[in-house]
Amino acid sequence: MTSQKIKEGDYVLIYLNPRKTYLVKVEAGKNFHTHKGFIKFDDLIGKGYGCTVKSNLDVKFVALKPLLRDYIMKSVRRTQINYPKDIALIVMFSGIGPGSCVVEAGTGTGALTTALAHYVQPKGKVYSYEIREEFLKVAEKNLKRAGLAEFVELKKGDVTAGIEEKDVDAVILDLATPWLVVPHAYDALKPCGTIVSFSPTIDQVVKTVEALKENGFVDIRTVECLMRQMQVERGKTRPQTLMTGHTGYITFARKATKTN
Numbered sequence: 001m002t003s004q005k006i007k008e009g010d011y012v013l014i015y016l017n018p019r020k021t022y023l024v025k026v027e028a029g030k031n032f033h034t035h036k037g038f039i040k041f042d043d044l045i046g047k048g049y050g051c052t053v054k055s056n057l058d059v060k061f062v063a064l065k066p067l068l069r070d071y072i073m074k075s076v077r078r079t080q081i082n083y084p085k086d087i088a089l090i091v092m093f094s095g096i097g098p099g100s101c102v103v104e105a106g107t108g109t110g111a112l113t114t115a116l117a118h119y120v121q122p123k124g125k126v127y128s129y130e131i132r133e134e135f136l137k138v139a140e141k142n143l144k145r146a147g148l149a150e151f152v153e154l155k156k157g158d159v160t161a162g163i164e165e166k167d168v169d170a171v172i173l174d175l176a177t178p179w180l181v182v183p184h185a186y187d188a189l190k191p192c193g194t195i196v197s198f199s200p201t202i203d204q205v206v207k208t209v210e211a212l213k214e215n216g217f218v219d220i221r222t223v224e225c226l227m228r229q230m231q232v233e234r235g236k237t238r239p240q241t242l243m244t245g246h247t248g249y250i251t252f253a254r255k256a257t258k259t260n
Contacts, residue, residue, distance in 0.1 A: 013064040023074040071146040081111035105129035105159035110139030117148035129159040163188040179211035217253035
């Protein structure tokens with residue numbers, strides 16, 4: 001069972017309000033500074049997650065145990081990341097779970113990679129391809145912070161040139177030319193395995209769907225997920241003015257056995 005007591009080296013989500021949260025590493029003898037004063041990490045060590053702590057200005061904060069979404073949304077970024085609304089659909093339609101073998105490309109800074117690793121643990125593996133070395137270094141840092149690095153093999157390589165792994169459960173793509181990977185994905189996948197492609201433009205989707213049809217995939221679907229939060233207050237509840245609208249289109253398909 002994971003300890004519910006905060007100890008040195010743990011990550012904690014310092015919560016002030018929905019707009020002000022901070023993912024920080026607890027270090028004995030040090031302070032965390034905010035616009036509402038500083039918090040002594042020594043005041044957190046040994047206490048349970050969910051405890052209240054006051055800054056030197058007597059402002060109350062809550063120390064929460066980070067969720068997967070916190071590690072993703074507060075990851076170190078060098079690229080645009082996938083949002084939880086899209087990651088949830090990618091995971092659900094890919095069919096992955098504990099023990100799955102997954103190929104991903106491109107890694108970017110590892111937001112989607114982090115989620116995939118979380119769902120395939122403890123015996124699964126994510127093989128993540130990325131052509132840019134600097135992105136791989138950031139992704140590794142983010143995976144280590146989330147405690148999931150052991151479930152991922154980061155690979156510097158161009159997935160459009162081929163996939164080394166075979167008999168995998170899913171191939172998940174977030175790159176500019178996913179249609180070039182479709183033939184390689186077919187060869188890498190188990191029978192009935194899934195391919196998932198995230199693309200920001202409809203032109204990319206059209207080329208990808210055409211490639212899927214030409215390469216023996218069935219059950220091809222494309223969706224867009226829009227998410228709108230609500231402002232909840234008695235007598236004033238309404239949708240928030242701002243929302244996370246279009247981020248991309250998600251195309252799913254499954255490998256069918258080719259017949260002569």
